[in-house]
Amino acid sequence: MKKVFNKSNNPIECRKFESRFEDYLGGAPDFELEDHLTRCRDCRMLIEDSRLAGDLLRAAWEPASEPSRAFLANVMARIHQEEARVKSPAAFWAPLEFLASRLSLTAAVLLLALSVYLVEFAPHRDVALGSIRTELSASDIPQPPSDPVSNEEVLQSLAERNNGR
Helix, strand or coil: CCCCECCCCCEHHHHHHHCCHHHHHCCCCCHHHHHHHHHCHHHHHHHHHHHHHHHHHHHHHCCCCCCCHHHHHHHHHHHHHHHHHHHCHHHHCHHHHHHHHHHHHHHHHHHHHHHHHHHHCCCCCCCCHHHCCCCCCHHHCCCCCCCCCCHHHHHHHHHHHHHCC
16 A cells, blocks of 8 residues: 655654544553554654653653651741741831831932032032131121110110110
8 A cells, every 4th residue: 555645744644543642652552553553663753752752741740859857847947937927016017127228228329319419510619719718807796785874875775666666
């Protein structure tokens, strides 16, 4: 019998068996497929490749070994620590502490940016060195009023204050 090939270079006769490969690999008996596999090298290679792929996938999904008791004890201890931390009264403040740290960091960055702006980009004022005085003279300090000379002067100053209300 002459085999006719389709576009993928598989014989058309093999197509009717391809749908049965999965069941056959799962252990279902199929005498007609077994007979075909004895004659068809391509289908035999497909079955072998499928078995190898399945073995590799099963090996990848299985754990390499059982975890040690120390590992399990460590995991359980961390779980209990986390539960205790969450249930503690201090857990209420944790988000607020986080927020406060972020706000202080933001304020520090803004202060730094403002300082850089003021030093580098703010308009500079030219100050003449000659006009800067570092010492005060007696005329810079206000003097208290002098004592009145007579009683008439006191009465006049009181009258001026009352009229100036």
